[in-house]
Amino acid sequence: TINRAAGSLQKDQNLSDIPDKAKARAALQLGSAATATLTTSTTDNTVGRVLKVGDRGLGKTIISAVSIDFNTYQFAAGETLFLKMADCTNIPAGIDTRYVIYAYVNVIGIRDVNNNVAILIGDNGGSKYYWAVRSTNTSSVTTWSVKILPQSAADINAMPRDPIGTIGNNGRMASADSPGWWLVSLDKPETVADFPKYPNGNRLYSYGFMFVARSGNIWLQQYFTHTGVSAHRQTWNGDMSEQTPxxxxxxxxxKPGATDVGALPITGGTITGPVGIGTANGLGGNSIVFGDNDTGFKQEGDGILNVYANSALVMRFISSLIESLKPLKVNGNCIATGEIQAGNGAVRLAADGNVYGTMWGGWLRDYLAANFQSKGQAYTKAESDARYVQNIRVSAPQERKFWDGAGWSSNDSAFATSIWMVGGSSNVGGLYVRYVQKNINGTWINVTA
Known part of the structure; x- marks a missing residue:
């Protein structure tokens, strides 16, 4: 026999005789995994056991299809399943098994009681995704809440961000029948029968986006060109077509033109109806009033323009004359290039200054010629004054003496006013005489025989 050394390990003890196994594992750098127990099945959920590749579908490149009871299956956090839905039971309401034949299940989270769980389910075709939450109440009743995860804007009744279609050459704007944005890209807009046009027949710019909205039979299309001009049309019975304007x-x-909004262009145009400036028009017809609703101009016949003041007709313009129906006052000069007439033509002032009237029996020039001498054939005032007596008088008295044998005194038209005698008749005597005088042109002249 072999003597056993003190403190040596015995083979038949299978290392159980190591006094400090933890230190021994540390010395061998085995870590804590050396004392852990592996799971005994792919669904072993014993706390503390070490998962193997494939447990709960982890780490495997291929997962076999299985079936479960959705209400009783003990899901594990992080678990991945591949389910054959036809063999599963208690499938949560809301998962459409008509289309979900096989499904991937990822466990998102586990609660601390009743194995309440949140899972993500997706069919193997990738067309449907569900968010499902299992809850079990205190009465052990299990319920599921299922939401379809949207994959497109249509899944949540939203509008796609990007265009959902394109209108090209030879297409139809009415073909854009789905709500959302459509791309309009035409180099030949004339090939699209219902492409929008201006009132003059010209087509809008043919590159842009069209917005489509629908609610039942109500259908709206609104086209936005890249140049900023837009157009829209709508129908209420779902019959959008080339005839929808x-x-x-x-x-x-x-920008609208004047004719587009019923305005008068600055280049001129026609106004049909009365016009009021600063007030409503009270004259009516073809008239313009200024500030006062019954004061202005009114056309009342071919070639007839009347002037009104407070509804009273005061002046009329016609093709042959201008007629004032009220007294006409002129402050300043009044200039006429032809005759001036009064009394409806009974009195006329000709351009040459001649005057015509019944007082003169016709023209004044003729009247004067018939009744007065013309210049050169009549005396002037000075000439008349030099020829005619303007006044008469007698001169101051003068003394004239006479005596016997003196003879006759001068005969100069004087007349005696008194006589005196000295003694007898043969003695010397005397007379006082005066002359008759006439005033011609301011000069007194004795009247002679």
């Missing part, structure tokens, strides 16, 4: 939207990129 477009409405061109006014904007800074498509």
């Amino acid at each position: 477009w409405v061109i939207d006014y904007s800074t990129a498509n």
